[in-house]
Amino acid sequence: MMNIIYKGKVKTIYESDNSYEVLIDHEDKICAGNGKKQDIIVGKGLVNSQISAILFEQLNDVGVKTHYLKMAGVNLMRCHFVDMLPLEVVIRNFVAGSLAKETHLRKGIHLNYPLIDFYLKDDELGDPLLTEDRMRNMGYSDILIGLLRKRVLEINLVLTSIFDSIGLHLIDLKLEFGRTIRDATLVLADELSPDNMRLWSQETHESKDKDLYRKDQGGVFEAYSEVLNKLTVLVEERKAVVVESSTSSDPLPVDISEFDVPEPKMEEPSPESSLVSSE
Ligand code: C5P
Numbered sequence: 001m002m003n004i005i006y007k008g009k010v011k012t013i014y015e016s017d018n019s020y021e022v023l024i025d026h027e028d029k030i031c032a033g034n035g036k037k038q039d040i041i042v043g044k045g046l047v048n049s050q051i052s053a054i055l056f057e058q059l060n061d062v063g064v065k066t067h068y069l070k071m072a073g074v075n076l077m078r079c080h081f082v083d084m085l086p087l088e089v090v091i092r093n094f095v096a097g098s099l100a101k102e103t104h105l106r107k108g109i110h111l112n113y114p115l116i117d118f119y120l121k122d123d124e125l126g127d128p129l130l131t132e133d134r135m136r137n138m139g140y141s142d143i144l145i146g147l148l149r150k151r152v153l154e155i156n157l158v159l160t161s162i163f164d165s166i167g168l169h170l171i172d173l174k175l176e177f178g179r180t181i182r183d184a185t186l187v188l189a190d191e192l193s194p195d196n197m198r199l200w201s202q203e204t205h206e207s208k209d210k211d212l213y214r215k216d217q218g219g220v221f222e223a224y225s226e227v228l229n230k231l232t233v234l235v236e237e238r239k240a241v242v243v244e245s246s247t248s249s250d251p252l253p254v255d256i257s258e259f260d261v262p263e264p265k266m267e268e269p270s271p272e273s274s275l276v277s278s279e
Pocket of ligand 1: 088090096097098099127172173174195196197198210
């Protein structure tokens, strides 16, 4: 029996045989409205863990630091043990969701520049939107805020390009960061799945994400599986291109130089943090 470190709404984090690493189990539960609505979708945990693994591997491959190490079972992921920042960072490429509800921006409009919103991760307070001034007063330095913005933009660039290749618009996504217990490196943590991003078909504009569940439209498992199948095919194709280019003089299809971000030394006191993600 593995010891539980933390039980979140849809994920459980277990101790592993290495004190610097954890095992994350993705469950079949789906939640919306801060846990007010809950259901089980059989097979969703497996599909989400596979989607997350593919996307984390793609990010690791181009030099974006993440908590992901490898899959350790069908729903189980081996990751760095991290001290989570109590933040949800949302990056938006198109207007949807709360941005459409809370502003006069019309749903579906493509934003000229990706918009980054920081939220305080606190269920009781309803995950309020933060301003950078509030963050500075909470102990976040300008350096850390700048680094988070840069990381989020890089991740968005990589993921937008991946989803573009499979005919999907990455409308928006929520990211969570933490520092590794081993050496305090800032890494992307949590998960990368249709539970925490909006994906619309470029052809039909249909949702392939949790909005199907939020709006009771059904077809959640089918949509998530479609995303996984398309990603799997893309990754196989890319592997074939890499093998081909390694035997020829053609350059690799990804230029990693733009992701080469020096990590500033964190001298300021760390903001209050929790041990692990609670998604
Ligand atoms: O609700 P809102 O429109 O601000 O959500 C923006 C993005 O962040 C969506 O992709 C949504 O699924 C994701 N999100 C999340 N967890 C939250 C809030 C938003 O994954 N607690």
